[in-house]
Amino acid sequence: MKVDRTKLKKTPTEAPADCRALIDKLKVCNDEQLLLELQQIKTWNIGKCELYHWVDLLDRFDGILAEAGQTVENMLWMLVCDRPEREQLKALLLAVLNFTALLIEYSFSRHLYSSIEHLTTLLASSDMQVVLAVLNLLYVFSKRSNYITRLGSDKRAPLLSRLQHLAESWGGKENGFGLAGCCRDLHMVKYPPSATTLHFEFYADLGTEVKVDKRVSVRASSALLPQISESPSEIMESLTKMYSIPKDKQMLLFTHIRLAHGFSNHRKRLQAVQARLHAISILVYSNALQESASSILYNGLIEELVDVLQITDKQLMDIKAASLRTLTSIVHLERTPKLSSIIDCTGTASYHGFLPVLVRNCIQAMIDPTMEPYPHQFATALFSFLYHLASYDAGGEALVSCGMMEALLKVIKFLGDEQDQITFVTRAVRVVDLITNLDMAAFQSHSGLSIFIYRLEHEVDLCRRECPFVIKPKIQRPPTAPLQEGEEMETDMEGNWERPGALGGAGPCALWAPWP
Template sequence: MKIDRSKLKKYLLEPPADCKHFIEKLKNCDRKQLRELLQPITLWHIGKQAFSQYFTKCELYHWIDALDLFDSVLEEACLKTGTWMLNCDRKENGELKFLVLDILHFTALLIEHSYSRHLYNSIEYLILLLQSSDVHIVLGVLSLLYVFSKRSNFITRLQLDKKQALITRLIYLAETWGGKENGFDLARCCSIRDSSEFPEHATNLHFLYVTQSELSSGGIQQQISKQIDVPNVHLAGENAAAVMELVLAEHTTLAEDKQIKLFTHLRLAYAFPNFEQRLLCIQARLQALSILGIIYSIAIQDVNNVLYDGLIEELVEVLNVRDTTLIDIKASALKTLTSIIHLERTTKHPPRLQEIIEATQANSYHGFLPTLVRQCIDKLTDPNADRFPQTLSTSLFSFLYHMASYETGGEALVNCGIMQALIKVVNYYDESQEFIMFVTRAVRVIDLITTLEITSFQANNGLQAFTNRLEVKQPFIIRTPKRVTQQTQIFTSDSSYFVNPNSPTTPEDLNSTTDHQSSTDMDTQQNIPTSATTTNANLDQDQQTNDDTFELTTTAPNLGLLCYHQRAALLKSILNYLKKAFSEPTMVESTRHIMDGSLPNSLKHIISNAEYYGPSLFHLATDVVTSFIFQEPSQLSSLQDNGLTDVLMYALLKKDVPAARDVLASLPNVFSALCLNTRGLENFMECKPFEKLFRVLLSPEYLPAMRRRRGADTGKLTALFDFT
């Protein structure tokens, strides 16, 4: 169904330039060109040129035209040409099927990298596509639904009829095939190719259902049991839908909900003899179970054939299978274990986390899970080793994070001594976006388990690893030619402390526009401003950097650069940890002199480049400074000596403050911290803050930022007036 534009916000901003350009290409292409555009996109970027642009994470309403285009394709694919067969399942519609697969994959990427996901309005077609004969299409739908389930409450807020239809189909997909006692355990199904080694009902359909008889003369209606038997299902028709139509022609009284269950069993029996198709069915089952575990954990606890005794053991056995072709299956098994951990949130069902810990031997140094994690990290941090499969690595790090979120899981990870391996990830400087994601997850796992035990973190110099990583990730020098200095902002004496050309940088930082995948340019996003005063200066396009012909500056607004969201996520994780560490009694001695190192320069860079890093990171960096000052007030004078407080004051009282509620609400705390000593108060008064603060509070640009949660912010605004 097309998106209802009448319900959109009245103030729709322009989409980022990269998104807008790609959307226009989508709108003006035919079906063949649409496939050519979508097919190469496996990650959230386009093209393989030297200046390959990563799409900006943006509002989903920017993509409405594209989503409506996709909706029309899905609608065509879901048309039924008989009693059951979908249009995309017909042999002559192969191109349509491949286009649907490309659309499902691209939409999953789009949903993962966008906001306002509630706008998506093609859910009824996704529900219908779960009835496709092609398991690839079913997997494509499940992948999209998985993104929805882990990134938003989209599924739980669906209309009741749609939600019930979706949940029913997911439960049928996730049901057990018989378990180990019947010879259908997951590891065996993944390993044995010959279907004849399984019980006969693996490829034969036997389905019992109950129907109501016609009213008798006495007005009594009886229930009649009927059996559907289809031997060798894979030989009964060209695909599962064709066989289903034959069955429905004979059993016309079969209720609709029973039809869905019947077809799920029939499709599995049809695919089982083909080993590749069977693997896809296993993956679909695990994916469905993962979605259910996240969004509907309470409901599936009572479904004994979904979460049954022995399931966790089966999943771990799949991870132990030595077969390099099962990467996607193993990744799905880890996702399923992760979703089962979510059941720990409910008290109705006995906790399963302890069962997962025992099955994976997570609390032992030489256990299966810790060994797998170390193998993964060794390969990720060794440039000469074969890369550990990314999908499996991603699922593994996600599993660790969710396990560490609970005290029992965190204690297990502490006991197995995994800290050293995690810090190894932080200390390895691979600038690819994929690796940055792993570093972010490692930092978050460390953050969780250090709340339980800090000794191993300190023994492995974890705090130094974090500050070093912060320094490497963001002393990013933007170089502009001297010949365009009239168009480029060069710092005057008032702001010369922003320039730090001696900061350690990586080669990628110095050559921000190299054509290498790991260059810093790949870690930024072009968002060309519409202001007429914006510079048109280009970054140097070759890898030579001549200091004699360039001025160094650390501000980025004129070049329209935005911090790529993976880099921003890493910085946010590190800064959050530092902020928490300042108030930890066990970390007092370690953090007291942390500002004597490179951290002040890193914080200066973020604070003085709010246009590049965004309001969220700007607020977090100022919060780190404020927290440190309140924790160690005696260190304020040293921060004043190294210029950090000057940078902060300049950013808040001379430059334009980011128009974000959190930033504005934090001003009283920040100014209180800066003015704790006489020198700070004098510097504050020299900036003549009153005019600037009143302009901020009354400006139309800032008022909308304070509109929400008015009651929560009133006290903070009052504090600001009292302070000034």
């Protein structure tokens, strides 16, 4: 629903100028113009502000979500956005969802968002692209705030129920449904027959057991293409007319139909894997796994997630990023019990372990212009995973053991021009700050303090280009003069540069602003 303006309190802060300019620009767009404008916004390059300033646009977005989530006339399971003739609406819907995810991540007062019931409805779309866009937005809410946990039970219960259906196990690696295997483009004979069939049992209201076996409609067979050509919603419509399926079982049945219907298609199977990983992460961050933790976070899941990371196919970087985010959420939830398993499976404690090698390769690709860099989304997930590992003693000790300090200092030392690079510098500083508490010797032996001061000087010099000196230093230095290996420079209390010793015990965290 639209934002309840009767409960709005006018914020004393004004929106940043660039933010206000974007709001005014989007407000006057028609649907076609809005689609084009939103599709151009891939990253957030404007200031943070209160969500209060966006309420007019949020109300418009709410109307788009509501229209897309309506059911087609005389059908209960076909959403308007799934109709072939509504491709333009679907494109606008996806653009709105993706932009809203960015907005929520870079704004305050997220509790003002009021379209959660539409997001719950859209999780029933037959198009997994729509489902993934909804999950991406929900992921931002779950990780960046307690928005989902504070929802009223009437909104929270149906949302969590649908997320649990998406997150449930498919059978595990021992039954032929390992995540890495499902990500590969293999012939269907490599998967169990149950992958493309549906067997669903429920108890009718009268208490008699009824079994539904819909193998004919979704089995991968060239002789049955007419049946397969039906959408999951059309199959669900026919089943609900054929059987008296209890209301509380219908969404679970539809989720199974959608999975079985698309499993034989590699692209749709990848989308299903990614949706499952997103759903797990959201449930973990929303503290919603109390009753189903053992079935969703089953024994062997961590090994399956690491197997996904070890796939060499560069086309699967989005899936690998989702796998890293899921591992990060498990660290967040389970703390010590699962942490040791994650450290062992990823080889974090060994210099030649899988994770340390992956991190060093990723960092080398950042600083070497001759190498192709890793996708931003994957690199961000990787650094986030390192930060969460380092937040616990066992994880920090493992990162120290594998020599992670040297690799992270390379990120801080490299003076890249792109805005993306500075975000990884910030993340590297936070991880170094955590593990330096465990191993100051490694920080000193790799000239950590020199690198930090040099980097800080460089960033200050960049700022001075827009904001000239207010207090002129007594001694001028070249703005980006490179340091010799092992050279360390410190300042006295008046800001003069001198040899080591003046800062006493100041640690690296004193040289950088916190990472939000």
